[in-house]
Amino acid sequence: MVTPSKDISTETMSQIAKSKENKYELLYFPFHGVLPALRAMLAISGADYTFTHPVDWTKEKPTTPFGSLPVLYETDPTSGHTLELAELSAIESYLGDKYGWMGDNLWERAQIQMYHSSTQAVFDKWVTTVVRAPKENKEQMTEIYLEKILPEWVETHERILQGRRCNGHYVGDKFSIADLKTATTIDNLVSISGDRFLSREKTPAIFAVYDAVEKMPKYAAWKASSEWKAYDELNKKLFGF
Numbered sequence: 001m002v003t004p005s006k007d008i009s010t011e012t013m014s015q016i017a018k019s020k021e022n023k024y025e026l027l028y029f030p031f032h033g034v035l036p037a038l039r040a041m042l043a044i045s046g047a048d049y050t051f052t053h054p055v056d057w058t059k060e061k062p063t064t065p066f067g068s069l070p071v072l073y074e075t076d077p078t079s080g081h082t083l084e085l086a087e088l089s090a091i092e093s094y095l096g097d098k099y100g101w102m103g104d105n106l107w108e109r110a111q112i113q114m115y116h117s118s119t120q121a122v123f124d125k126w127v128t129t130v131v132r133a134p135k136e137n138k139e140q141m142t143e144i145y146l147e148k149i150l151p152e153w154v155e156t157h158e159r160i161l162q163g164r165r166c167n168g169h170y171v172g173d174k175f176s177i178a179d180l181k182t183a184t185t186i187d188n189l190v191s192i193s194g195d196r197f198l199s200r201e202k203t204p205a206i207f208a209v210y211d212a213v214e215k216m217p218k219y220a221a222w223k224a225s226s227e228w229k230a231y232d233e234l235n236k237k238l239f240g241f
């Protein structure tokens with residue numbers, strides 16, 4: 001694991017952050033978890049990156065900013081300095097800004113973050129209400145999720161995207177981190193609920209976003225890779241989806 005540089009000025013850090021020649025290490029557990037969109041961002045960015053995993057998490061945990069993963073390490077090959085960034089949404093917005101997936105202006109950026117946040121929340125609620133529920137409450141929590149939480153997300157996002165004439169994008173005519181978050185979350189939501197709420201017939205506008213992302217050649221190549229499949233396998237084994 002690389003060690004983040006200390007004692008460099010924020011001005012130097014900001015200069016380093018601008019370069020697309022840097023080398024990234026993204027530290028997370030060896031399954032998809034909350035990372036399908038973030039890993040896909042690096043996979044389609046064209047950047048030099050590796051996905052790393054903790055060897056002994058108990059020992060490594062206190063070395064991370066908040067005791068949790070993911071953490072992104074970004075090294076400037078010229079100076080050898082390494083930047084460290086934690087918190088999923090901060091990392092996704094940072095890479096989104098750097099690679100042009102946050103719209104074309106301040107308002108588009110705000111809209112993209114709004115849709116992205118809503119979709120991240122529907123997945124986080126699954127983790128907090130169902131995955132982490134005590135065994136005896138799991139069935140009841142699953143029902144709450146499927147009766148209330150998920151349908152609300154599906155209805156609101158389908159309505160919003162219908163308003164965009166099903167063009168496969170949340171904002172403008174361009175791919176953004178909001179599109180990617182929805183596309184990667186759909187895989188999980190369909191595993192969880194089958195076609196009860198989400199299908200090409202019931203939610204064509206949401207699936208237009210899904211299909212637009214799936215058609216991106218670099219994204220398709222990433223999903224077909226042995227690395228992606230290994231994360232998928234462990235995810236299914238540990239969490240059932």
Ligand SMILES: N[C@@H](CCC(=O)N[C@@H](CS)C(=O)NCC(=O)O)C(=O)O
Nearest residue numbers: 033034067068069070086087088089
């Ligand atoms: N607020 C953090 C939460 C991340 C989080 O919950 N990470 C979990 C894995 S999905 C973790 O690190 N768990 C191990 C631990 O807390 O020791 C973020 O958005 O990045």
